[in-house]
Amino acid sequence: MKDAPGEPLGYRSIWSLSSLALNLPVSIAVGLFFGYVLDKWLGTKPWMLIIWTLLGVASGLMTLIRGIRKYDP
Amino acid sequence: MEQLEHPLALVLFINRVFGRPVAALLKLIGIQVADPAHCIPDYVVMVFIVAVFMMLFFGLAARKLAVVPGKLQNLLEYIIEFFEGQLTDIIGPKGKKFLPVVGTVGLFIFFCNVLGLIPGLMSPTSKLNVTIGCALTVFLYYHYQGMKAQGVFKYLKQFTGPIPAMAPLMIPIELISHCSRPISLSIRLFSNIFAEDVLIVVIASIVPIFLPLPFMALSIFTAVLQAFVFVLLSCIYLASAVEHEEE
Numbered sequence: 410m411k412d413a414p415g416e417p418l419g420y421r422s423i424w425s426l427s428s429l430a431l432n433l434p435v436s437i438a439v440g441l442f443f444g445y446v447l448d449k450w451l452g453t454k455p456w457m458l459i460i461w462t463l464l465g466v467a468s469g470l471m472t473l474i475r476g477i478r479k480y481d482p
Numbered sequence: 483m484e485q486l487e488h489p490l491a492l493v494l495f496i497n498r499v500f501g502r503p504v505a506a507l508l509k510l511i512g513i514q515v516a517d518p519a520h521c522i523p524d525y526v527v528m529v530f531i532v533a534v535f536m537m538l539f540f541g542l543a544a545r546k547l548a549v550v551p552g553k554l555q556n557l558l559e560y561i562i563e564f565f566e567g568q569l570t571d572i573i574g575p576k577g578k579k580f581l582p583v584v585g586t587v588g589l590f591i592f593f594c595n596v597l598g599l600i601p602g603l604m605s606p607t608s609k610l611n612v613t614i615g616c617a618l619t620v621f622l623y624y625h626y627q628g629m630k631a632q633g634v635f636k637y638l639k640q641f642t643g644p645i646p647a648m649a650p651l652m653i654p655i656e657l658i659s660h661c662s663r664p665i666s667l668s669i670r671l672f673s674n675i676f677a678e679d680v681l682i683v684v685i686a687s688i689v690p691i692f693l694p695l696p697f698m699a700l701s702i703f704t705a706v707l708q709a710f711v712f713v714l715l716s717c718i719y720l721a722s723a724v725e726h727e728e729e
Contacts, residue, residue, distance in 0.1 A: 435666040468658040
């Protein structure tokens with residue numbers, strides 16, 4: 410995980426970085442799912458869906474930025 | 483893809499022997515089975531094969547430990563040391579205590595991936611149910627270890643973020659980010675192994691002799707790699723749960 414600055418990325422960093430690609434769509438999908446379930450439960454169609462999808466986008470971006478910042482502080 | 487799948491002889495046999503007793507057991511807990519003769523899915527049979535193989539193989543290998551290790555013991559020690567190395571590199575010296583769960587999940591996934599190369603068997607990891615099971619195990623385990631290491635309240639406080647005023651926004655965001663972890667873990671493993679299996683089937687249906695061999699060799703590489711990526715990400719999640727806040 411902890412590569413020294415200036416050194417080429419180790420194999421571990423490459424695999425953990427490659428996992429970031431899936432994170433963004435999955436976060437949005439999870440947010441969408443939560444919103445859909447909450448809408449059904451609370452009867453607030455379509456507000457929860459919209460809010461939680463946006464939260465999913467934010468969460469995906471945050472995970473992406475956090476993941477990248479480890480290697481480029 | 484449905485026409486590519488055909489019932490495996492072993493699965494049919496297991497269903498013929500155990501199908502009705504299992505259906506009767508399920509009926510006891512209130513689950514009605516539509517077809518008692520085919521109620522055990524193929525991946526469950528394969529998972530049991532892997533589990534029994536691992537228990538027998540590692541159980542027997544651990545019995546005959548010698549001071550001067552033989553070939554098999556050497557290999558097994560190397561595997562255990564590899565897992566230990568990953569854990570101590572990522573989590574630190576206290577990472578060694580996670581070896582039983584992380585090592586078991588890693589080896590289980592590896593054997594599941596490789597099982598598909600044996601004719602007449604299939605990779606159970608090419609079904610989403612199995613990979614979700616593995617990912618959920620890791621998900622629950624790292625939350626449990628995080629709560630154990632930091633205390634329940636302190637661990638949950640992490641989800642609120644550094645600024646208390648931002649908590650209503652940060653809690654759902656963190657909730658989504660944590661829930662997306664097991665899903666991305668399981669989808670990655672499932673899609674890689676499924677794609678690899680389909681590729682081999684398609685190539686074998688075009689030219690059945692010799693041509694599938696390079697792809698099967700490649701799939702050994704994928705099997706190792708996917709098991710490794712799963713272990714690596716589990717270690718990273720464990721590290722983030724056990725360590726104190728990074729920010």
